[in-house]
Amino acid sequence: MTDIKTIGVVGAGQMGRGIAQVAAMSGYEVFVFDISKEGLDFGLQFIDKQLGRGVEKGKWDQAFVDSTKSNLTGITDMAKLNTCDLIIEAATENKKIKFEIFKQLDEVAKPGAILASNTSSISITEIAAVTKRPEAVAGMHFMNPVPVMKLVETITGLETSEATISAVEAASEKMGKTVVRADDVAGFAVNRILMPMINEAFYTLYEGVADAKGIDNAMKLGCNQPMGPLELADFIGLDTCLAIMEVLHEGLGDTKYRACPLLKKYVTAGRFGRKVGKGVYEY
Structure with missing residues (x-):
């Protein structure tokens, strides 16, 4: 899978909502999942405010904002991520939580879909090992705040295929980011x-x-x-x-x-x- 058109984001917190905003602004169809309806609503409202401020400051026009918002869909049912070509997990930095999420994503994601983690330090090899598609799992570490910071640190696990990491890097670049590829060693580079x-x-x-x-x-x-x-x-x-x-x-x-x-x-x-x-x- 290299032709990414639809992106899922797991978690509507500080990092997830930033990733979702940037992906939607770049023309991707984006599904934002959060287990909490309250958290999901807050995240989408936050994006809406950020887009509105951009119009006020003359960064973009209302037509662009409307197009971006039409690319965003909030969901509380993880199964609805089954149409996504790339799913980016942006949950809290906790191994047990991430492992459980990736087990679930592996079940709901379609064949060929890429699973990426926004982890800033946890081993991609370990995360990939809880799935049945370790070759399709990669690290995609965005910086905070996502709409402002230009870097995405991509991480290759032991089994990550070149096709997977290349697709992740191409998606990052389409979002206007500069990519630095790092090996799967604790803490990566940043x-x-x-x-x-x-x-x-x-x-x-x-x-x-x-x-x-x-x-x-x-x-x-x-x-x-x-x-x-x-x-x-x-x-x-x-x-x-x-x-x-x-x-x-x-x-x-x-x-x-x-x-x-x-x-x-x-x-x-x-x-x-x-x-x-x-x-x-x-x-």
């Missing part, structure tokens, strides 16, 4: 570099080297980063950062990937970042 930096920022705060604002200003003004590492962690979600660090630590077995105790403490306290109004900073 988070192998990014998360240890964020984790080290937490150690710097934990050890009292500088306060949070000082650490972020040092990296923004000294290294020309658009966001400081602690601010970025709040934006990503501290729970997600911790989950990725634990995957790195488990997968690579090196103590340098040990999650900072302060990061663990914040997550234990429910301080997940912007999405709950409190992380390193309060919002």
Whole structure:
């Protein structure tokens, strides 16, 4: 399967709704699935608002918005993904949840359909192994916020075919993204570099080297980063950062990937970042 016309997105949260928006804007017919009707409605309403703001700012006209919206269909029945050529899973960064989703997708997806995961760190080989089509499973790691960030990191599992990864990369490029292909090693390329930096920022705060604002200003003004590492962690979600660090630590077995105790403490306290109004900073 290389001729992708219809895309399914599993999860209408922050990443899923962004992927769905970009895919629909690129002319794909898109089915957005969420187990929660409330979550699905919120995700579609969010896309609608984003498209409306684009019209207000002169990025695109109303005809384009209407066309994009006509490409989007929200569903709460996973079986309705059975017409999709490519299904992109964008659920929470949790192995058990992703494995269960892929078992279900393998049952409902049509023969030849490609199954992709937006995972930022979990092994594609492991995910593919729970299906009966491991050659048709790949990683498709979008960056947040999806409509803004230009990168898609594609990941090949041990059994991923060249036809599958080529089709995934072609779809990414049609969505206006630049592709970087990475091997299936814990953290891939982006988070192998990014998360240890964020984790080290937490150690710097934990050890009292500088306060949070000082650490972020040092990296923004000294290294020309658009966001400081602690601010970025709040934006990503501290729970997600911790989950990725634990995957790195488990997968690579090196103590340098040990999650900072302060990061663990914040997550234990429910301080997940912007999405709950409190992380390193309060919002």
